[in-house]
Amino acid sequence: xxxxxxxxxxxxxxxxxxxxxxxxxxxxxxxxxxxxxxxxxxxxxxxxxxxxxxxxxxxxxxxxxxxxxxxxxxxxxxxxxxxxxxxxxxxxxxxxxxxxxxxxxxxxxxxxxxxxxxxxxxxxxxxxxxxxxxxxxxxxxxxxxxx
Amino acid sequence: xxxxxxxxxxxxxxxxxxxxxxxxxxxxxxxxxxxxxxxxxxxxxxxxxxxxxxxxxxxxxxxxxxxxxxxxxxxxxxxxxxxxxxxxxxxxxxxxxxxxxxxxxxxxxxxxxxxxxxxxxxxxxxxxxxxxxxxxxxxxxxxxxxx
DNA sequence: TTGAAAATATTGAATGTTCAAGAATTGAAG
DNA sequence: CTTCAATTCTTGAACATTCAATATTTTCAA
Numbered sequence: 144x145x146x147x148x149x150x151x152x153x154x155x156x157x158x159x160x161x162x163x164x165x166x167x168x169x170x171x172x173x174x175x176x177x178x179x180x181x182x183x184x185x186x187x188x189x190x191x192x193x194x195x196x197x198x199x200x201x202x203x204x205x206x207x208x209x210x211x212x213x214x215x216x217x218x219x220x221x222x223x224x225x226x227x228x229x230x231x232x233x234x235x236x237x238x239x240x241x242x243x244x245x246x247x248x249x250x251x252x253x254x255x256x257x258x259x260x261x262x263x264x265x266x267x268x269x270x271x272x273x274x275x276x277x278x279x280x281x282x283x284x285x286x287x288x289x290x
Numbered sequence: 291x292x293x294x295x296x297x298x299x300x301x302x303x304x305x306x307x308x309x310x311x312x313x314x315x316x317x318x319x320x321x322x323x324x325x326x327x328x329x330x331x332x333x334x335x336x337x338x339x340x341x342x343x344x345x346x347x348x349x350x351x352x353x354x355x356x357x358x359x360x361x362x363x364x365x366x367x368x369x370x371x372x373x374x375x376x377x378x379x380x381x382x383x384x385x386x387x388x389x390x391x392x393x394x395x396x397x398x399x400x401x402x403x404x405x406x407x408x409x410x411x412x413x414x415x416x417x418x419x420x421x422x423x424x425x426x427x428x429x430x431x432x433x434x435x436x437x
Numbered sequence: 438t439t440g441a442a443a444a445t446a447t448t449g450a451a452t453g454t455t456c457a458a459g460a461a462t463t464g465a466a467g
Numbered sequence: 468c469t470t471c472a473a474t475t476c477t478t479g480a481a482c483a484t485t486c487a488a489t490a491t492t493t494t495c496a497a
Contacts (some may be wrong), residue, residue, distance in 0.1 A: 151403070280311065362476095
């Protein structure tokens with residue numbers, strides 16, 4: 144029993160394609176909701192990570208929000224202008240810059256969280272509780288196995 | 291039994307985030323392989339869709355390869371320069387442009403397909419047959435339910 | 438202790454993407 | 468028929484991302 148020949152399988156059967164398609168769709172929906180507050184998805188992620196109140200270095204933050212360093216630097220520049228976050232040089236390692244969320248950032252983050260939760264609930268309704276948690280489990284395990 | 295409060299759940303528990311993370315990782319792996327032939331993922335998708343030999347309009351193609359129209363136009367410009375594809379005006383509707391793959395494109399596409407299949411097999415090994423097909427099934431159904 | 442290598446963040450140029458507007462063609466209502 | 472709206476694709480300017488190089492600080496071996 145040989146495996147089916149994949150060489151000519153349509154692109155819609157490739158895992159990489161399905162992931163891209165699903166990500167695109169879900170991301171678009173989230174974008175749409177967050178646009179109510181005029182905030183791009185990346186900025187929400189940043190605020191969310193910083194909302195634990197601790198300082199996070201740029202490198203740490205870049206990993207957490209799935210951006211590479213230069214891109215993050217420039218987004219942070221904008222967010223500093225908007226007084227959503229601020230930089231503090233790490234006293235223990237002065238190469239590092241620690242990022243903190245501002246009070247204004249916290250307020251905005253709360254609003255964004257509830258918009259994001261709205262979306263998750265909407266998915267839960269149309270897609271189902273069970274499928275959703277199963278999908279999350281499989282995605283986590285895929286990410287784990289990819290390192 | 292109320293549902294857990296999601297408002298403060300870490301970002302890593304959001305479906306949108308997990309999808310973005312998994313997509314980023316798998317896409318990076320694929321990129322790495324295709325770079326052996328110096329071709330970005332988007333161009334492989336385009337070649338793959340066109341490799342049925344039929345003409346596809348720009349709009350149709352844009353949907354299929356997950357790009358919006360202006361981006362596609364400019365990528366196609368490059369691919370035409372590289373003589374991988376060519377444009378033909380649709381005789382039935384002269385607003386439309388039909389895209390075709392060239393012989394050179396077909397040759398390249400075969401090489402790329404086998405690089406992509408390599409990756410899928412690698413995933414199958416480390417992630418497992420069963421998980422992979424279950425994940426694909428769930429992704430397809432998520433995409434369906436999002437329309 | 439010094440000097441070379443590694444780690445961290447930023448900058449500027451090159452590149453790529455997107456938004457809004459434009460050109461060409463078709464469809465369809467009056 | 469004619470004209471106006473809708474469809475399809477492309478273009479150019481604004482915007483965002485990435486790559487390579489730079490500056491600063493730390494680490495560690497000699």
